Amino acid sequence: xxxxxxxxxxxxxxxxxxxxxxxxxxxxxxxxxxxxxxxxxxxxxxxxxxxxxxxxxxxxxxxxxxxxxxxxxxxxxxxxxxxxxxxxxxxxxxxxxxxxxxxxxxxxxxxxxxxxxxxxxxxxxxxxxxxxx
Numbered sequence: 001x002x003x004x005x006x007x008x009x010x011x012x013x014x015x016x017x018x019x020x021x022x023x024x025x026x027x028x029x030x031x032x033x034x035x036x037x038x039x040x041x042x043x044x045x046x047x048x049x050x051x052x053x054x055x056x057x058x059x060x061x062x063x064x065x066x067x068x069x070x071x072x073x074x075x076x077x078x079x080x081x082x083x084x085x086x087x088x089x090x091x092x093x094x095x096x097x098x099x100x101x102x103x104x105x106x107x108x109x110x111x112x113x114x115x116x117x118x119x120x121x122x123x124x125x126x127x128x129x130x131x132x133x
Contacts, residue, residue, distance in 0.1 A: 023062060026085075034100055037090040039063070047082040050075070053112050059088050069094050071105065 027040035039059060043050060050058075052072040060070045074087040091097040098106065 023058065035092065035096055036100070039088045039090065041086055041088075043084040043086065045082050047077040047084045050084055051112065053109070055084075055086050056088060059086075059090075063090075065090055068092060069097050071097060071101065071109070073105070 022044040024042040024044065025039065026042060027038070029038050030036075031038055041059070043055065043058075052075060055075060056070040056072045060066070060068070069091045071089045071091070072086060073089055074085075076085045077083070078085070089097070089101070091100075
């Protein structure tokens with residue numbers, strides 16, 4: 001039911017430096033009642049450097065979850081240590097995930113996926129406000 005192991009993964013940060021991290025799975029449980037897999041793990045050395053979508057991508061690569069939906073539920077930094085604890089839910093179907101989880105979770109993920117506009121470009125919402133004045 002529980003599996004404990006450690007894997008070394010290298011990721012690239014925006015400033016093109018490499019950080020070695022270790023993923024330590026503390027809990028990996030299949031929840032048949034809610035038809036999902038619940039993974040809790042610790043990322044060593046990545047506190048404050050890892051984003052939710054990057055963490056979900058690392059988990060999907062680690063467990064070979066291609067075609068499944070990995071949703072980061074909670075990422076928490078440890079005080080005074082470079083440890084990041086994360087909880088992820090893995091669903092087979094996106095429709096089932098939307099039934100079980102709050103809409104705010106999906107809005108947060110969509111907001112993180114959206115590409116921010118460049119400095120020279122105005123946001124579409126700002127352009128609409130300027131036109132109406």
